[in-house]
Amino acid sequence: MSTTLVTGIAELVTNDPTHPDGDGSPLGVIEHAAVVTEGDRIAWVGRAQDAPDADERDDLDGRALVPAFVDSHSHLVFAGDRSAEFAARMTGTPYDGGGIAVSMAATRAASDDELRALVGRRVAEMRAQGTGVVEIKSGYGLSVADEARALRIAREFTDETTFLGAHVVPPEFRSDDASRASYVALVCGEMLQACAPHARWIDVFCEPHSEFAFTADESGQILTAGKEAGLELRVHGNQLGAGPGVQLAARLGAASVDHCTYLTDEDIASLAGSSTVATLLPGVEFSTRSPYPDARRLLDAGVTVALASDCNPGTCYSSSMPFAIAVAVRDMGMTPAQALHAATAGAAQSLRRDDIGVLRPGARAELTVLDAPSYLHLAYRPGVPIARRIDLG
Ligand SMILES: N=CN[C@@H](CCC(=O)O)C(=O)O
Numbered sequence: 001m002s003t004t005l006v007t008g009i010a011e012l013v014t015n016d017p018t019h020p021d022g023d024g025s026p027l028g029v030i031e032h033a034a035v036v037t038e039g040d041r042i043a044w045v046g047r048a049q050d051a052p053d054a055d056e057r058d059d060l061d062g063r064a065l066v067p068a069f070v071d072s073h074s075h076l077v078f079a080g081d082r083s084a085e086f087a088a089r090m091t092g093t094p095y096d097g098g099g100i101a102v103s104m105a106a107t108r109a110a111s112d113d114e115l116r117a118l119v120g121r122r123v124a125e126m127r128a129q130g131t132g133v134v135e136i137k138s139g140y141g142l143s144v145a146d147e148a149r150a151l152r153i154a155r156e157f158t159d160e161t162t163f164l165g166a167h168v169v170p171p172e173f174r175s176d177d178a179s180r181a182s183y184v185a186l187v188c189g190e191m192l193q194a195c196a197p198h199a200r201w202i203d204v205f206c207e208p209h210s211e212f213a214f215t216a217d218e219s220g221q222i223l224t225a226g227k228e229a230g231l232e233l234r235v236h237g238n239q240l241g242a243g244p245g246v247q248l249a250a251r252l253g254a255a256s257v258d259h260c261t262y263l264t265d266e267d268i269a270s271l272a273g274s275s276t277v278a279t280l281l282p283g284v285e286f287s288t289r290s291p292y293p294d295a296r297r298l299l300d301a302g303v304t305v306a307l308a309s310d311c312n313p314g315t316c317y318s319s320s321m322p323f324a325i326a327v328a329v330r331d332m333g334m335t336p337a338q339a340l341h342a343a344t345a346g347a348a349q350s351l352r353r354d355d356i357g358v359l360r361p362g363a364r365a366e367l368t369v370l371d372a373p374s375y376l377h378l379a380y381r382p383g384v385p386i387a388r389r390i391d392l393g
């Protein structure tokens with residue numbers, strides 16, 4: 001297998017605090033560094049002066065190199081857009097999840113090839129901004145065939161696929177309580193059976209503040225059925241107000257609870273005593289004019305925090321992890337180091353992966369180069385396209 005020596009790295013973020021050449025911080029920063037890759041894996045990391053030889057060389061000419069961003073929350077399988085809904089929100093209309101049915105109708109009407117092309121374009125957009133591994137959810141099909149199709153297409157782009165039949169109750173099941181209950185039964189039964197072969201994860205929009213989303217009881221039923229079918233758990237929780245999602249996720253051992261816009265002290269205590277990662281989605285508060293959560297409350301309590309884009313047509317049509325980092329630093333109380341760690345190692349932990357989000361021998365060679373001498377520029381230069389994933393494999 002061919003090896004490549006990457007030189008000219010002014011600043012290398014390893015996320016390996018134990019590296020002997022590192023600064024001992026959680027980012028494990030090495031100055032004047034080099035990296036050797038072998039195929040799709042990291043073979044060596046250290047100071048440039050100690051670097052071994054390799055078949056090929058790539059000189060970064062004084063740039064910073066970081067682990068590729070891990071985008072652990074996205075909804076890329078959709079057709080159409082909801083720009084008019086966004087414009088209405090900017091003049092005061094609150095977000096309530098009702099628009100998901102609009103995207104559902106457009107997505108159901110699209111052909112497989114149209115959806116595949118749309119997802120491909122969005123993944124390429126992410127890669128061009130420094131993202132490596134991406135998680136992709138279903139959730140705009142909301143029928144057995146349309147959810148399974150969304151996951152089959154998502155699987156063409158990533159192994160991190162998430163069944164989100166419980167995104168909202170679709171309009172055809174909203175007439176009364178019995179009809180709603182029959183949708184929950186469908187998600188737990190036939191839909192789950194059709195989708196589980198194409199998914200690693202199951203997720204639910206647990207949100208009592210939206211009439212379209214799911215209660216704690218319904219969410220618990222759906223997550224438990226998913227777990228029995230061999231899927232691992234994720235939760236959309238506490239997005240529109242304080243609610244049961246965070247504590248449900250912690251109790252059921254979910255890998256991640258995402259949004260966490262509104263958190264009580266009890267929510268934070270339950271996360272601190274669990275293995276559940278709190279995934280913050282700064283683009284959502286930005287694009288819905290919602291209050292930003294205080295990431296410091298979580299970090300001070302010892303909770304692992306991840307950042308992700310939540311790229312979707314409703315609450316945040318941005319695929320940019322550097323944007324999420326910049327907003328988290330500006331408005332959520334994170335330091336630039338905490339935000340980068342959350343967008344790489346934290347997000348990897350939310351996917352229960354130890355082979356990404358870190359640059360150490362044996363990890364995947366998922367590398368992002370910055371057109372800047374330091375990772376600080378990610379937040380310092382918002383909106384400037386300085387990050388790009390490099391593929392040496
Ligand atoms: N809130 C639930 N789901 C998405 C939004 C989906 C949409 O509005 O289309 C989210 O993560 O914010």
Ligand SMILES: [Zn+2]
Nearest residue numbers: 073075236310
């Ligand atoms: Zn989401």
